[in-house]
Amino acid sequence: MAAAESETDKFIKQVSGRNTRGLLRVIILCLIAGAAVASRLFSVIRFESIIHEFDPWFNFRATKYLVQNGFYSFWDWFDDRTWHPLGRVTGGTLYPGLMVTSGAIYHLLRFLTLPVDIRNICVLLAPGFSGLTALATYLLTSEMVTSPSAGLLAAAFMGITPGYISRSVAGSYDNEAIAIFLLVFTFFLWIKAVKNGSMFWGALTALFYGYMVSAWGGYVFITNLLPLHAFVLICMGRYSPRLYVSYTSWYALGTLASMQIPFVGFLPIRSSEHMSALGVFGLLQLVGGVEWIRTQIPSKQFQTLLRALVLFIFVVALGGLVLLTVSGVIAPWTGRFYSLWDTGYAKIHIPIIASVSEHQPTAWPAFFFDLSMMIWLFPAGVYMCFRKLTDEQVFIVIYAVLASYFAGVMVRLMLTLTPIVCVASAMAFSQILDTYLNAKTPKAEPAKENGDSKDAAKVAAAAVLPEGLRSTRQPLIGVYSYASKLTVMGASVVYLLLFVLHCTWVTSNAYSSPSVVLASRLPDGSQHIIDDYREAYYWLRQNTPDNAKIMSWWDYGYQIGGMADRPTLVDNNTWNNTHIATVGKAMSSREEVSYPIMRQHEVDYVLVVFGGLLGYSGDDINKFLWMVRIAEGIWPEEVKERNFFTPRGEYRVDEEATPTMKNSLMYKMSYYNYHSLFPAGQATDRVRNARLPAQGPELSTIEEAFTSENWIIRIYKVKEPDNFGRDHQSATSFDKGHKKKKAPKRKGPRVLRVE
């Protein structure tokens, strides 16, 4: 920070007031960091200090495990409480950076005897790191342009832009919380390394790259962007020893660092995603060698020969790579990777990826929603980079192009686009500000400074125009006039204010809901908390055996593990598609089919989410088609999506629902006993606006164990096998007093007995 400060200070020409400016800059940066943290605290103030959504609950649970059991047992953690009965090698299948970071903070605070709860550390980690991200953005932008204001603007943009806040509000304890800071900071270090050709900065890049690898799967973006930058520079004929030193030190150290993470392991040398880095590394050696030979033998012909040789080797290497991939030595690209190029790929081949809403292609309003005015400043900034096109500005261009594409393909990749948008638009905006604010009204200077051009213009103008034109008489025109300054500045200030307003509004309304807790308003305006999730999870935690297995759709797996502390069948770490399909099949089949599946998996309780009473649309009936689709992928003979639609192609839950739908376990569990809450025949589903059949579904193999206050969570207990060896259907009908269904005996007409 201090070093960077002195570096950037070089740009400030005025020696007088340098210290004052430096101090001012530090204060501004601190305020920006403070604003970045503060704007992420909506959810804590409105609700409470709570972990949000789904994935963060796993990270939180893993962090607690780390803090309680120490680093080594965390590293070797085999979790038998998830993916029952398979289990999960959790220590080897996660990115430990996030947990280790909070664990380190926790132990530091413990060392200072500050009793801060690990939950509060986890909740506030993302806002804290967003403050650091703002600083990193300042550093990165300051490397790009000479204007001192661009960095500050970029930091401010980064601090409050919704595109980044969406993943870093307090409680959003996810890998992205620290990964974006690491991403931006690694890029800053890389630019620094390329500029200086310094091994020190290259090694630092590798260090933070290693940290990034330990924190987020998105590290692949860096792994490909840096080689691409290097490759483009080579192609532009800008090879230099600086590039060689920085790239090789980054690649060698960074790859070693990344291989220390068990989840990554040998991927950097075996998977296709990492091959470009290796290829460019090899290319750099060749180019470096050639350059060296060229200095030895100054022959033009030889040089062209060598260039051909380079090309030849490159082609051979690429061919070898393809060959190795085909033969299976190098892992081919994963499905998630293919879906980056073909947005329809996932929907056809891997429904489980497509079922996640954040993997959908981005809708265009999302760009305006998340980036506001920056979306039109961004191209201007990129254009400005084209004008000069120094090494680091080439980086901006490449980053901008790639990230724009990815952000269009997948909603969640908006996150990687946001930093570059902030940097580029800050460059554009600061250009406006510098032009209009700094331009001193030229009194005597214009004659001196712009003497030649002005004169030339005057001569040219005099040649065409008659004397005495106002514009030629008056030098105080255009940029220099107060009117234009005031207009542009006024407009800029208005834009900035609107930007702040928009960011605050979006943060407060769209991104600050924990989604575990729902809020509604009572008639008197006071806030009413709908806390059904935690009610049911806490019931499970307190009143079921410690190893009762809970079956639910995978969305709720992490939450059940974190809040109810019970083993689950499937969770949000969707590593085993078959297992998920099994659960999907159990949910979408008839009871007679589901019951053996549940018994085989030792399921004790089944949990479903039902929003019909409250009008909560994110419930399981609305997700049901994904369950059907995923199950159909494995058992196309037994589960058919078509059967869940009416002949007219409608997805209905009311009287006209298909028999398959009505007999599916999910339907029965959602609507069991629901009709008795209403007067006869009046039962309505408020999500799907459907009048339900007067006769509710009957359950025989499972029984209702708990339903939360607003019916959002319903928990069913799987019955033990019948004591008499009957099937559950006949046992239930026996209990109800129905006679065993026999072929009805036809009796003759009643005859009056006369004896």
Add this chain to the structure above:
Amino acid sequence: MRSLPLFSSCLAALSGFACAELNLSQPLLSRQVLPSTFTPPRVFKNVNLVRNTNLDKAYPRETINVIIENIDSKSQSEYYLPFETSLLSRVGGLEVKDKKDADKGAFKVEVVGLDAQSSTEFYLIHLPTPLAPKQQQTLSISYSVLSALAPVPAKIAQSEKQYIQYTFSAYTPSAYVTEKQKTKLKFPSSDVPDYTTLPADLNAEKKADPQKQGSTFTYGPYSHVPAGAEQAVSVRYEFTKPLTHATLLERDIEVSHWGGNLATEERYWLTNQGAELKNHFSRVEWQKTQYLNPPSSALKGLNLPLHPGSMDPYFTDDIGNVSTSRFRPGKKENLLELKPRYPVFGGWKYSFRVGWNADLSTYLRKLSTGDTYVLKVPFLEGPRLAEGIQYSKVHLRVILPEGATNVKYSTTVPLVDGKTTVHHTFMDTLGRSALELHAINIMDEFRERDLIVTYDYSWTAGYRKPIVITLGMFAVFAAIWVLGSIDTSIGKSKKA
């Protein structure tokens, strides 16, 4: 009495001039172990004994009024009260007073254990003045029995009435001959469908046994019951209220002189010992009946009456804030109304924590002599329920400010253990003295009992922390300055 000398020697080491005979409450857990062949010497007889069993609450409360007479030739001061081993561990709050002179305070009582084979153990009551031969004295022995009530039937439907059963001996267990005795039972209602009927010829007045009078039953009178005689009887009565049982209560009281604040945090592990649900919980039925608010065996809410002036209450559990609570400040008390996340039916559990702050000045007083402070806090606060709450274990911790020495305490609540430990928190260097008190088998009747803690705290101790933090910050800045001024570059830095 192992822990007491140890404790007082700790105190002596801390203070230097502690007086061991200061009003320290004595732990109950003395347990001198006797051989299993031990029988108490037959030096007393019970002239008349009346036992009142009150079944109004979720635990039976027994009061035995007995006139004892010394039949030995020497003065005697040790009266033994026998309990079954399994029962003894559940007897709580046993207190003995002189019926005629109750103001004198409770007598000294200790548990006398026999070795493992014995099925009977004793409470040993020390009479303050030895009873001369042929003299009589009236004792009033009161205690409660925890987890003594069993729901019969053990499983009921969700909105059914709950019946519970209490089994006891019609003859009050005694180590001495009892000339005349009877037992009165007070039920919460007159709905008592089942009770043991004893043959009339056992009865001294040859009347039907028991005698019924509304919701009061009387077993006895019986005459000349030998020592150790028992006659098991059981009664079954309606009690459609939760049997709330706290398996553990942890209570922390933190004193802050700087903040002028007394912070209290209580952690409860509750379970309802009532009848379990026959079928599973039905939300439909629950929602339908809640408008009428009928009596239920489920625990629906808890009211914590806090002292006036209590503020900033919170109610959380393992997974965060519980939004269903209300705080109603008032003149007499600040009522904290808690609602568990779900109704706690029989066999279900619910654990949570509540905490609040209060102004220290209403609890703490500085003695005019020197730096001694006196802290007076309730030993137990906790919820107030008509049917009562029983606590198996109570761990109370009073965390005093850093630098408090010479800690002494006094309370009338029977304790099993008490010690002073060191607690590190909030940038402590030496750590704070924390007084840890353990009690078992406590009922909510002990809410009004106070705990009085005295300690020395000099004004210099209060300034230790600001000085330490200031020095620490200076050290950090100095270290940063030193590190920052080191030139780490390898070659000569090229300053253009």
